[in-house]
Structures are given as C-alpha cells and as structure tokens.
Amino acid sequence: MAYFLAADGGTESLRARIYDLQGNCVASHAEPYETVFSAGTRAEQRPEDWWTSLCKATRACMAESGLKPDQIEAMAYATTSCTVVALDDDGNPLRPALLWMDVRASSEAEAVLATGDDRLKLNSNGRGPVSAEWMIPKALWIKRNEPEIYDKAATICEYQDYLTLRLTGERCAALNNAGLRWHYANRDGGWAKSLVTALGMPDLIEKWPSRVAAPGEVVGNLTAQAAEALGLTTATKLVQGGADALIGMIGLGVARPGQLCLITGSSHLQFGVTEKPFHAEGMWGAYADIVYPDLYIVEGGQTSTGSIINWLKRFTGGELDFEALNQKAALLPPGSEGLVIQDHFQGNRTPYTDALSRGAVTGLTLAHEPHHVxxxxxxxxxxxxxTILDAFSRGGYQATEMVAGGGATNSALWMQIHADTAGIPVRIPASADGPSLGSAILAAHGAGHFATIDEGIQAMVKPGRLVEPDPAAMRAYDEIYQKYLALYPALKGALEG
Structure with a gap:
C-alpha cells in the first residue's frame, strides 16, 4: 500500500491527514495557532507556528496510523492564499506574516489598480477591484511603511512557499497562488514586471521565489532536517499544492469544462473550468493552468453567505434551533411567502464589485416568522x-453542473434551493475535506501513481449525492429572481440619494 501525507493550513489551525490510494483517510490531527488582530483591520500570524503545527500534526498522524516513516511516499498541502511572508537570507521571518484577511494595504490596492496595467484584465476585465488582501498591495505596503524590512528581505512569498522552503530548501512559488493573486501570467510573460515597475518596486521580482511550480509537480525531497522534524525520511517527495479553495476543487472532483465548484462557508466561492480564455465584467480570470494543465479557471465570489445565517442567530438572541428552522422552512413555497433578501451584508464581491452595497430584507409583513427569514x-x-453564473454566461462560460463542498452542504434544503435557482444539478461528493483530499491526489500524482490529476480524481474521489432541480420550483424562482435583480439598482440609488 502507498500512503500520502496531506495538510490543510487554514486560518485557525493546520490539519494533517494521511490517505491511501483509494482516497481513504487513515489518520487525522489538527494543531491550532494564534492570530493577532490589531487596529486598522490588521491580522498577523507567526510563520514559525505553522511549522511547529505541521511537525506536531504529522507526528500525531504517524502515531495514529501506525505507519513506518518510509511508507509515506509523498506529501502536499493546501494553505490560505495571500498570507504574505518576508524572509531574510537564511529563510527566517523578518516580521509576522500578513494574514490573508489583513486589509491594511487598501491604498496600495488602489495604487495597483491605478496603473492600468494590462495584467489587470484578470480582474473584471480591468475594471477591478484589486483587493488589499493580495500579494502586490501587501508587498507595496511593506515597502512604504517598513522600508528596512523590505530592503532586508531576500524572499517575499506566501504561507505555502515558506513551508516549501523549510521542507526542501527550495525557493519555489505555487503557480496556483501566483496565477490567482500575484498577476503572474503562465502563458504570457510570467511575472508582472511592468506592473511592479510602475509601482516603483521592480526589485520585487528578485525577491519572489525564483521557481514557479504547478500543482502536482515534484518540488524536491525532504531535507534531512525536515525529515527528522516530521518523523519521515528524505525519500519522501514534496509535491506542489496551492491555495486551499483551488486545491479543494481537485478534492471535490471538479475537473471538466462546464463543471462549477461551489465552496461554501462564511462566504461562497465559485470556480469554473473552461477550455478557452476570456475576460469579462462581473468575474475574475480566466487563469491559465493554475489547477489543471491546458485548462482555465474562472472565479466569482460572494462576501457574506453562511455569515448571514450566523447574523440571524445573533439578531434573534442566539437561541435558534436550526434543525427546527430547516424543517419549517422546507414546508414553505419558493419565495418565502413574499420575502426577498439582498445578500450584500458585507458588500458585493462579484458581479457588481461594490463594497458599499448593503443587505436588505424586503416584503416583510406581520405574518412572517423566523423560518420565513x-x-x-x-x-x-x-x-x-x-448572478455570478449569469455573469459567467455573458462572458462565454456556461455551467452544466455545480459541485458543492463546505458547511452549507449539510442542509438538504439549501442545496435544493441552489439547484432550483441555478437550474442545474448540484453534486455533493462523499468527502467534505476537499483541500486535504485534493492535496493527497496531487501527492499521489507526483509520486507517479497516476499519469494525470484527473486519473487521481477518478480513483480517490468517492461519489456522493446528486440534487436535481425541480422544474416547478425553477419556474417560480425565475419570476422571483427578477425581483431580486431589481433590488440592487433600486437600493443603490436610494442610498446614494
């Protein structure tokens, strides 16, 4: 039997898992780490904590599985994207990492957009926005506000790349992250030289890792020091992973053109697979090769989704019984008896890219109860x-199936509503651990067990359930959807007035 170590470096902890070639998880262990929040929407983590957590979680998994160190053929991991690290010549952190959710670089993001550089066509066809979360705005913030750190930094990279350096000694960036958030163009010149030059930091190119590796590519073997720290051997290969959401696509089995990956949680992310590149307002991408070779990824996102459910719980005093609400809500007809809600509680990411838009509950009467809302x-x-699928369609991408993962998949009602409103089937694979299973598939591919990532998906992703749209509900929702679409321009005009 062959075994593979996968890790998912999230916002609050790192979880390691060991998988076999059939996609069975044989061991799992999580180690938490601290996030330090401060004024100015700042959030930081200590890179050393990621390493410590990886070592502890790996050793715990090895103990749980009873495997010998030489039975782990390869490892790969998914991590938060846009968590930026500055390192000295020896690879030591010069300051805490700027976590993905740290948005102190808002003015720097505006400066990036103001360059009008051709690479910005990936962001709503140049319309923007450029997020303060991303690599270049954060690097520019360091240069402007901590010039001594910027000048001393031999490497500016991400969470993913820091672990790679610790494990193999290689300065290697993930194509997955670089193509998604560094404005790296895999088929059109590589690094965004004109963009960083326009921002007055052409030397950033030299500070970025000198190598860029695609998902599934072998970066190298573990060093003796890393192998000892993890309780593995130097025969273990490190295979390139990437951003958690995109590696989650692999773990959910989203690999064919026309498939759409819906990742749910506090927010929703939508990633579609396409054979042809295109750029359009209301969407991000298309990104070349960042998950699968010779294919493109288009992206959309909703800022607040599951977090609105949590808001309702707080709003009503925190005593909601979600199981009872689900049961009552399932008995209601489409439209919740006249209620239409705009979901922009924290603004709109796509397709409107309007940070100032707000949520709204319309159509309330005295007859409505919590399960209606x-x-x-x-x-x-x-x-x-x-609305995101419609934006994709206008740009040239037509989704034929939505594959869902994350917390919302626990609600059969919500998955049915997604199918009915989108008018396409929703598939929920058996495993909810998309980033971890995706990492294991990449490790197995890199170790030579599968000729392609798609072969690994076929062998390791287990089918779950399929939710077909209900024709009658589809017709009802088509009419209600028009009322939903009318809310944004009406409320925008009212707020501006």
Missing amino acids: FRAIMEGISFGTR
Missing part, C-alpha cells in the same frame, strides 16, 4: 450565486 436568506444567497 431563514429560508429567504438561503434563497437570497442562492440568487447571488445565480
């Missing part, structure tokens, strides 16, 4: 997903 929230969020 509960269902209307799910419907409003699902309508928000449909």
Whole structure:
C-alpha cells in the first residue's frame, strides 16, 4: 500500500491527514495557532507556528496510523492564499506574516489598480477591484511603511512557499497562488514586471521565489532536517499544492469544462473550468493552468453567505434551533411567502464589485416568522450565486453542473434551493475535506501513481449525492429572481440619494 501525507493550513489551525490510494483517510490531527488582530483591520500570524503545527500534526498522524516513516511516499498541502511572508537570507521571518484577511494595504490596492496595467484584465476585465488582501498591495505596503524590512528581505512569498522552503530548501512559488493573486501570467510573460515597475518596486521580482511550480509537480525531497522534524525520511517527495479553495476543487472532483465548484462557508466561492480564455465584467480570470494543465479557471465570489445565517442567530438572541428552522422552512413555497433578501451584508464581491452595497430584507409583513427569514436568506444567497453564473454566461462560460463542498452542504434544503435557482444539478461528493483530499491526489500524482490529476480524481474521489432541480420550483424562482435583480439598482440609488 502507498500512503500520502496531506495538510490543510487554514486560518485557525493546520490539519494533517494521511490517505491511501483509494482516497481513504487513515489518520487525522489538527494543531491550532494564534492570530493577532490589531487596529486598522490588521491580522498577523507567526510563520514559525505553522511549522511547529505541521511537525506536531504529522507526528500525531504517524502515531495514529501506525505507519513506518518510509511508507509515506509523498506529501502536499493546501494553505490560505495571500498570507504574505518576508524572509531574510537564511529563510527566517523578518516580521509576522500578513494574514490573508489583513486589509491594511487598501491604498496600495488602489495604487495597483491605478496603473492600468494590462495584467489587470484578470480582474473584471480591468475594471477591478484589486483587493488589499493580495500579494502586490501587501508587498507595496511593506515597502512604504517598513522600508528596512523590505530592503532586508531576500524572499517575499506566501504561507505555502515558506513551508516549501523549510521542507526542501527550495525557493519555489505555487503557480496556483501566483496565477490567482500575484498577476503572474503562465502563458504570457510570467511575472508582472511592468506592473511592479510602475509601482516603483521592480526589485520585487528578485525577491519572489525564483521557481514557479504547478500543482502536482515534484518540488524536491525532504531535507534531512525536515525529515527528522516530521518523523519521515528524505525519500519522501514534496509535491506542489496551492491555495486551499483551488486545491479543494481537485478534492471535490471538479475537473471538466462546464463543471462549477461551489465552496461554501462564511462566504461562497465559485470556480469554473473552461477550455478557452476570456475576460469579462462581473468575474475574475480566466487563469491559465493554475489547477489543471491546458485548462482555465474562472472565479466569482460572494462576501457574506453562511455569515448571514450566523447574523440571524445573533439578531434573534442566539437561541435558534436550526434543525427546527430547516424543517419549517422546507414546508414553505419558493419565495418565502413574499420575502426577498439582498445578500450584500458585507458588500458585493462579484458581479457588481461594490463594497458599499448593503443587505436588505424586503416584503416583510406581520405574518412572517423566523423560518420565513431563514429560508429567504438561503434563497437570497442562492440568487447571488445565480448572478455570478449569469455573469459567467455573458462572458462565454456556461455551467452544466455545480459541485458543492463546505458547511452549507449539510442542509438538504439549501442545496435544493441552489439547484432550483441555478437550474442545474448540484453534486455533493462523499468527502467534505476537499483541500486535504485534493492535496493527497496531487501527492499521489507526483509520486507517479497516476499519469494525470484527473486519473487521481477518478480513483480517490468517492461519489456522493446528486440534487436535481425541480422544474416547478425553477419556474417560480425565475419570476422571483427578477425581483431580486431589481433590488440592487433600486437600493443603490436610494442610498446614494
């Protein structure tokens, strides 16, 4: 039997898992780490904590599995994207990492957009926005506000790349992250030289890792020091992973053109697979080769989704019984008896890219109860997903199937509403651990067990359930959707007035 170590470096912890070639998880262990929040929407983590957590979690998995060190053929991992690290000549952190959610670089993001550089066509066809979360704005913030750190930094990279350096000694960036958030063009000149030059930091190119590796590519073997720290051997290969959401696509089995990956949680992310590149307003991408060779990824996102459900719980005093709400809400007809909710509680990421837009509950009467609002929230969020699918369609991408992962898949009602509002089937694979299973598939591919990533998906991703759209509900939602679409311009005009 062959075994593979996967890790998922998230916002609050790092979880290691060991998988076999059939996609079975034989061991799992998580180690938490601290995030330090401070004024100015700042959030930082200590890179050394990621390493410590990886070592502890790996050793715990090895103990749980009973495997010998030489039975782990390869490892790969998914991590948060846009978590930026500055390192000295010896690879030691010069300051805490700027976590992905750290948005102190808002003015720097505006400066990036103001360059009008051709690479910005990936962001709503040049319309933007450029997020303060991303690599270049954060690097520019360091240069402007901590010039001594910037000048001393031999390497500016991400969470993913820091672990790679610790494990193999290689300065290697993930194509997955670089293509998604560094404005790296895999088929069109590589690094965004004109962009960083326009920002007055052409030397950033030299500070970035000198190598860029695609998902599934072998970076190298573990060093003796790393192997000892993890309890493995130097025969273990490190295979390139990448951003957690995109590696999650692999773990959910989203690999064919026309498939759409819906990753749910506090927010929704939508990633589609396409054979042809295109750029359009209301979407991000298309990104070349960042998950699969010779294919492109298009991206959309909703800022607040599951977080609105949590808001409802807080709003009503925190005593909601979600199981009871689900049962009552399932008995309601589409439209929640007249309620339509705009889901922009924290602004809109796509397709409107309007950070100032806000949520709204419309159509309330004295007859409405909490389960009406509960269902209307799910419907409003699902309508928000449909606006993104519509934007994709206008750009040239037509989704034929939505593959879902994350917390919302626990609600059969919500998955049915997604299918009914989008008008396409929703597939929920058996494993909810998309980033970890995706990492294991990449490790197995890199170790030579599968000729392609798609072969690994076929062998290791287990089928789950399929939710077909209901024709009658589809017709009802088509009419309600028009009311939802009318809310944004009406409310935008009212707020501006």
